[in-house]
Each structure stands twice: as structure tokens, then as C-alpha cells.
Amino acid sequence: MTADPRPLAVCLMGPTASGKTDLAIELLERAPAEAGVRFEIVSVDSAMIYRGMDIGTAKPDAGTLARAPHRLIDLVDPAESYSAGRFRRDALAAMDEIRAAGRVPLLVGGTMFYFRALAQGLAELPEADAGVRAALDAELAAHGAAALHAQLAAIDPVAAARIHPNDPQRVQRALEVWRLSGRTLSDWHARQHLAGCPYRLLNFVLLPADRGLLHARIEQRFDRMLACGFIEEVARLRARADLHPGLPAMRAVGYRQVWEHLDGLTDRTELRQRGIQATRQYARRQLTWLRGETGAVPLAPATAVNTVLRTLGALRDHPG
Incomplete structure (x- = not known):
């Protein structure tokens, strides 16, 4: 070897x-x-x-x-x-x-x-956006982490299965990527070396x-x-x-x-x-x-x- x-x-x-x-x-x-x-x-x-x-x-x-x-x-x-x-x-x-x-x-x-x-x-992902992040923070405060995770599961079940529901920071980042680009986090990862x-x-x-x-x-x-x-x-x-x-x-x-x-x-x-x-x-x-x-x-x-x-x-x- x-x-x-x-x-x-x-x-x-x-x-x-x-x-x-x-x-x-x-x-x-x-x-x-x-x-x-x-x-x-x-x-x-x-x-x-x-x-x-x-x-x-x-x-x-x-x-x-x-x-x-x-x-x-x-x-x-x-x-x-x-x-x-x-x-x-x-x-x-x-x-x-x-x-x-x-x-x-x-x-x-x-x-x-x-x-x-x-x-x-x-993977090279879209840069963070203050406006989108603020909106997600408001949703987290209003509806809780479980609701955001359910939202992620509906658009990107692969990422949702990998990210724990009690990890709101990573859930929010995955949702932010989707809202900014129209592509899921899993898709970004799959397409990049x-x-x-x-x-x-x-x-x-x-x-x-x-x-x-x-x-x-x-x-x-x-x-x-x-x-x-x-x-x-x-x-x-x-x-x-x-x-x-x-x-x-x-x-x-x-x-x-x-x-x-x-x-x-x-x-x-x-x-x-x-x-x-x-x-x-x-x-x-x-x-x-x-x-x-x-x-x-x-x-x-x-x-x-x-x-x-x-x-x-x-x-x-x-x-x-």
C-alpha cells in the first residue's frame, strides 16, 4: 500500500x-x-x-x-x-x-x-442575507424550531433527515439557501466537488x-x-x-x-x-x-x- x-x-x-x-x-x-x-x-x-x-x-x-x-x-x-x-x-x-x-x-x-x-x-453556497435571516428569526420566534424543520422537510427531505430538529441554526441556513437560490442545500452539495x-x-x-x-x-x-x-x-x-x-x-x-x-x-x-x-x-x-x-x-x-x-x-x- x-x-x-x-x-x-x-x-x-x-x-x-x-x-x-x-x-x-x-x-x-x-x-x-x-x-x-x-x-x-x-x-x-x-x-x-x-x-x-x-x-x-x-x-x-x-x-x-x-x-x-x-x-x-x-x-x-x-x-x-x-x-x-x-x-x-x-x-x-x-x-x-x-x-x-x-x-x-x-x-x-x-x-x-x-x-x-x-x-x-x-460547497460554495449563497452568501448570507440579512433580510432573509431576519425573516427566519421571526418565524422561529413565532412558530418554533419544529415548524421550521417541517418546512425544510417539505422542500429538502435529504437535508431535513441530516439536520436535527433541535438545531435551528442549520435548519435556518438550509431554508435561507433555498429562498435565496431556489435550489435545495442537498442540490448544492450534490453538484459541487x-x-x-x-x-x-x-x-x-x-x-x-x-x-x-x-x-x-x-x-x-x-x-x-x-x-x-x-x-x-x-x-x-x-x-x-x-x-x-x-x-x-x-x-x-x-x-x-x-x-x-x-x-x-x-x-x-x-x-x-x-x-x-x-x-x-x-x-x-x-x-x-x-x-x-x-x-x-x-x-x-x-x-x-x-x-x-x-x-x-x-x-x-x-x-x-
Whole structure:
């Protein structure tokens, strides 16, 4: 078999609160001696890109970042939009810099659509339109996510089957493409050749030992966020005249629930319940996506580091 000539990059995927960051840091510190690899971390997280959104995104603190710098966090203001296409461009630029420095990119996160964009490329779609997006936001507020998903299913059943009903941002984007072009998102994808990836991606998936343990970790982490000032963080964002609940940044898991609490729609107990429930639903969608990642190496938490190091060692001894 011909060796793959592309430079190596390692992807560490997993659901929220599964321990990806801790695993990445341990790999960063142990891999040079045990596998002959020097890593640098690239974040693959659609919420950590936003500045000022630190507590609710579980962004690594200053001490952790000093110990293990992360690229692609704090990139944009919450009022700005950020696409999967832009992530792909930013990630590849960061990976090229890491490679030029003699290190290996370690891509860590739970935004599966970003991982797919990196691996497969993206179709060239119509640019976002503020008027169409505003109309879709109004429909979402008036009728709910299920109604928009039903609308998508009527015009593009293939996309509707792929996009979860509880993912309104992607549902709205698919509807926006249809309204702007008269062509479905599936048709755009089918007619275009995707670019692939200039890196050889070695994929690992960190899976919880059981669903109950993951739920417990989610609950504990949300409680820590509240104790560390999550409500106050959202209050500062909410005080800005240019931010509103319809923005992608403010739709991030947890932020929407805290915003509703600050609007007086829930008390603190209900905020906690809704925040934990929303995070569990997000983790469930991530796990569904991860089960479709063929060729990825599954990692059990107890043996994850050693599994990755052994795989890298074998790759070093038998490249290609």
C-alpha cells in the first residue's frame, strides 16, 4: 500500500463535558517523550471562538492556556457571524503554521460540522442575507424550531433527515439557501466537488463509559459555571445594544437559557434545569454524529492517553 504523503494531524472528538481538554493537555505533555510527537492544540468549538464568552463555553482559563496554548479561541466578537467555511480557512492556516514550526496539529473539540468541513471541504453556497435571516428569526420566534424543520422537510427531505430538529441554526441556513437560490442545500452539495483535506487526519473519539456518567459530568459542570458567574457574564453581554437572542453566539447552549432567565421567564431553579437539559440534548446530538464517524479510533476514558500514544508510536514505526 502506498504511504499517505500528506502531513499528519490528530483529531480528538467527543461530546461536551467528556474530558477532551484534560486529555489533550496530557497528550501535549507526554507525547514528545513517549511517541516522538510535539503537539500544538487547535480548538474546534463554535462557541469558544467568541470573545467575552468564557464561563459558559468552558473555555480554558489563563493558567491552562499558559500551560497549553489553544489556537482559534477568542477570534471574533459575539456580534459577528462565523461560518464553517471560515473555520476551515482559519484551521488550515493555523495547521500550516504549526507544521512549519515542527509540531503536529492536535484538533480538539465537539463541533462536528467543523470537523467535517475540515475533512471534506464545503460547497460554495449563497452568501448570507440579512433580510432573509431576519425573516427566519421571526418565524422561529413565532412558530418554533419544529415548524421550521417541517418546512425544510417539505422542500429538502435529504437535508431535513441530516439536520436535527433541535438545531435551528442549520435548519435556518438550509431554508435561507433555498429562498435565496431556489435550489435545495442537498442540490448544492450534490453538484459541487468538495476539496478534501491537505492533511492526513488521524481521528479519535472520546466516548463516556456510560451515559449516566456523562450526564453527571454535565450537571456538575453547569453548576460550576453558575457558581463562577455565568449569569453575570451573560448579563454583561445582554447589556450591549448590539447583541440579541437571535444571534448565533447568543444561541449557544446555556447562553439562551440564561438570557431567558434574565428576561424574567424562569427562576434560578428552572434555569439550572433547562441549562442542564439543553446540554444533555446537545451531547446526544454529538454522540449521534460521532457514531457515524467510520474509521475513527474509539477511546475509553480510563485508557485514552495510552491508546493514542500507542497508535502514534505504531504510526511512527510503520508510516503510511
